[in-house]
Amino acid sequence: MQAFLCYSRRDKKIAERLCEELELFCDVWVDWDDIAGGSPWEEAIWKGIIQSDYFVILVSEASTASPWCQKEVNIAQRLGKPVFPVVLDDRNIPPNLAKLQWIVFDSSMDDVVRDLLAAFGHRHPDLIRSFLWIVAIAQFLLLLVKN
Template identity: 40%
Template sequence: MSGVFFAYSRADHEVVTRLVVDLATHGVDVWLDQDLVGGELWWEAILRNIRNASAVVFALSNHAWRSEPCRLEVDYAQRLGIPVRYIRVGPFEGSRRFAGLGGLLDYADGEVASLARELTRCTASPVRPPDPLPEPPKLPSAYSVRPGEPAPPDLPDPAAWSRGGVFVSYRREGAGHIAGRIADRLAGRFGEGQVFIDVESIELGLDFRQVIAEAIDRCEVLLAIIGPGWSTARLSEPGDLVRVEIETALRRGIRVIPVLVDDAEMPRTKDLPASLAGLTHRHATTIRHVTFRQDVTRLVDVLGRILPNRVQD
């Protein structure tokens, strides 16, 4: 046995490719099926590489969890006795299910080194496969395509979690008053359960960092409320919560809408950490005190088109 097999969704191909490159810098040899197409030969190559792997990584996201091939691949590895490690590469609402499976690493939190060390240990102590080998999974019906055709998109899982709602990111000083008013209007339109604003949503005694990360994973949109003084020296600190919130949303492909309040201006790229540079390319909206009702109505209408199934009756 040698190398590491990656089970992943093609929807996460870009971030998984970055992860594989990062692992390579730690000396981890990874096999991806990115050069293969659908059909029997494709599926046989995947199964053969699973059998030859020293470990399997399940790159978890909502897309991957809905993918029938991903789940078949991981199940086959487990029946072969091959260790499986889990790392979140995108929005995923099932994190708590993995508490008893060695934990769930988070690529967005830079846990590549931890994953690399674990995979290196697996490679150094390969597991002997069972004899006889378990029956391999059959080719998923939706992937029965002719050679030369691209593999179809991942199959939806009716039992999979859905994502929706709005996360409101803001600084209390300077924008707390207007952020609360905006959240109230959103709750009136979409329901209180679809709006996360930390003051009211975090129960006493909980780790607010973990709660915030999980809330962002469940949201479709993050509103970055930017008031005067938003881009302060605190933003240069890696642990600044506003920075962490927006970084997490940008990395995980969640729509980020800058909301400029109290005549604030859009921050310049040179004034932001590199991890927030993408924020300056997001189309912003403005909410002013004198036109608050009209401005918020416009924002709510836009969110209503993004979240058409979340409108409160």
């Protein structure tokens, strides 16, 4: 299972954090990892969208103003990919994203990842079971460390 991460360069720090957290549970296609130097980057992006199961976009003023982010969203929607808007800034949300249920990023990356995995889980229930198993193990290990 793979998620494509679309973002504006101005939001790269948040994109890096989200990618790092999501990769604990699924593969994430992101340009800095999946486009080799010297490769035709536009072709690589289209292939990444086609091969991904989910399309996650960080919605911000910068991504809304980016023609490339909008192209990527449009391609994903034309291909029928499930699109998950993670809203950093709710000003000027494009109509094609405004009609979708948002995942709002306020301050907790854990909440965003949990909400994304729950949304993915509607399509892949095994993912939710894996996530809950990892959470249970982490809680158990914390108990051991405290004692």
